[in-house]
Amino acid sequence: MKKYIPTLITAFVLFGCADTKKQEKLLLDSVIAIHDKVMSSDEQLMKNKMLLDSLIKQNPNDSAKVYLKQVDDADNAMSDWMHKFDAENKGKSHQQIVDYLTDQKNKITVIDSQINTAVSTSNKYLNTIIKK
Known part of the structure; x- marks a missing residue:
């Protein structure tokens, strides 16, 4: 039995690595799936951005600037990633x-x-402002 173990290990390694294109495609698909999930949140992010912009125009000293920066930073991070992704x-x-x-x-x-x-923190903030 011991003489078959190296053969079995070698077979597993060879068959495990044999389909490199499939492995690459599966990994790419997982990246794209996360991207698609992020893009579904992007609509709410943009909606919150517009609401925060409006609040800041109405009251320039408003704490909405903190949330707007957070929303902008998230949007910029996504935009940068998309432009650099190959x-x-x-x-x-x-x-x-x-x-x-x-x-x-x-x-x-x-x-x-x-x-x-x-999205979560800006939603909470906007909900408190809108209720007032």
């Missing part, structure tokens, strides 16, 4: 593509969290 990865090795997509997945996950926080 889905094609031409001329890169499999490992470079995996590393790049893993890094991009981490970045878009952070942006997702940033946008969710900006």
